[in-house]
Amino acid sequence: MVKPVPPYERVIEQPHRPRSRLCLMLVLLLVAGVGAAATQGASRAGHTGVMTSVCAPGLVPAVINGKHRCLRVGQRCARRFDHQYHRYGFHCHTGRLRVDWIVLERRPLHLPRIAPGAVCPRSSGSEVLPYFPTAYGDGPVYAALLPGSDGIVHYGNGPQQGGWYYANFMYAVDPTHLQPTLLRGRQIDGSNEMRFGRGEKPSRALRIASWRIFPKPHWGWSPAYDRLRAPGCYAIQADGKTFSTVIVFQAAP
Numbered sequence: 131m132v133k134p135v136p137p138y139e140r141v142i143e144q145p146h147r148p149r150s151r152l153c154l155m156l157v158l159l160l161v162a163g164v165g166a167a168a169t170q171g172a173s174r175a176g177h178t179g180v181m182t183s184v185c186a187p188g189l190v191p192a193v194i195n196g197k198h199r200c201l202r203v204g205q206r207c208a209r210r211f212d213h214q215y216h217r218y219g220f221h222c223h224t225g226r227l228r229v230d231w232i233v234l235e236r237r238p239l240h241l242p243r244i245a246p247g248a249v250c251p252r253s254s255g256s257e258v259l260p261y262f263p264t265a266y267g268d269g270p271v272y273a274a275l276l277p278g279s280d281g282i283v284h285y286g287n288g289p290q291q292g293g294w295y296y297a298n299f300m301y302a303v304d305p306t307h308l309q310p311t312l313l314r315g316r317q318i319d320g321s322n323e324m325r326f327g328r329g330e331k332p333s334r335a336l337r338i339a340s341w342r343i344f345p346k347p348h349w350g351w352s353p354a355y356d357r358l359r360a361p362g363c364y365a366i367q368a369d370g371k372t373f374s375t376v377i378v379f380q381a382a383p
Contacts, residue, residue: 187348188308188340192218203227203310203339219310219371229339234312234369241365241376244319250363250380252281259349262302267377270307271368274300274351275379285358286383292330294357297381303341303350307373311338315356315366318378324364325357332357 185191185200192199194207194214207215207222215221221228244251255264258272265272266281275283285295303311313336315324325332332355341350358364358381366377 187305187343188350190218190220190309201227203229229310229337231310231312231337233371234310235335237369237374239314239316239367240374241316241367242318242378244363246319248319248363250319251378252363252380253376253378255281258302258304259344259347262349262351263300265302266379268375270304270373271311271313271370271375271377272302273366273377273379274302281378282380282382283356283358284382290359291328292332293359294325294330294332295359297356297358299354299356301338301352301354301368303370305348305350307370308341308343308348308350309370309372310340312336312369313338313354313366314369315364317360317362318365319363320360322358322360322362324366327355327357 189200189202192201192215194211201215201218201220203220205227206225207220207227209222209225212222215227216230219230219233221230242251253266253268253273255266255275258265258269263274264279265274267273275281283297283299285297288296288298290296301311301313313326314334316322317324323334325334326336327333336354336356338352341352343350356366361382363378363380366379368375368377
């Protein structure tokens with residue numbers, strides 16, 4: 131069994147990659163470290179109990195029992211106000227906030243269908259941040275791929291487990307939609323599934339409970355293992371409490 135390499139680390143270690151890509155990946159790792167520190171600082175701010183409607187990036191502003199709060203997963207909460215937390219996509223059943231995934235999982239998939247062999251209607255790419263790879267989709271959630279990929283994911287050289295290949299993805303979300311997000315996907319010109327995560331039996335959905343935060347301009351990001359086992363045209367649906375968007379890409383060995 132081949133042990134998967136963390137997202138983007140495999141790219142950095144390969145000496146034959148173009149120098150520009152190496153620099154891009156190193157910048158991403160540097161920003162990731164700063165972003166993680168910023169998120170930790172924001173988490174500490176969420177514990178202060180300051181009554182303010184302005185929350186640090188990554189925290190969800192809310193009004194609970196008539197008071198302004200900044201919410202995040204794992205934060206202490208009052209169970210008697212559980213129904214109020216539901217308005218913001220959380221549960222408070224145990225005294226700690228959890229994401230209310232059921233609401234998102236009940237949303238039907240609205241992915242397109244195309245005939246086998248038809249041209250894959252890949253999502254267009256753009257530069258949403260100067261230090262971020264090309265981002266595909268219409269937002270607020272984007273799938274970031276390496277420059278020059280043109281919306282095509284080549285998975286054949288990566289490790290695989292249980293017949294599922296690992297494809298390194300990076301997801302990003304704009305600062306106004308930093309909320310728990312559910313991602314699901316499948317082939318749209320055939321019957322193959324798309325899954326997420328590690329192991330021989332990867333998950334049918336990717337749950338992003340909280341986004342990592344870039345220091346400025348406070349975009350959210352999350353690395354992921356997307357799992358594929360056949361070429362074709364695929365679509366990913368990203369659902370948050372206030373949005374639903376679809377990203378289309380092509381998979382090739």
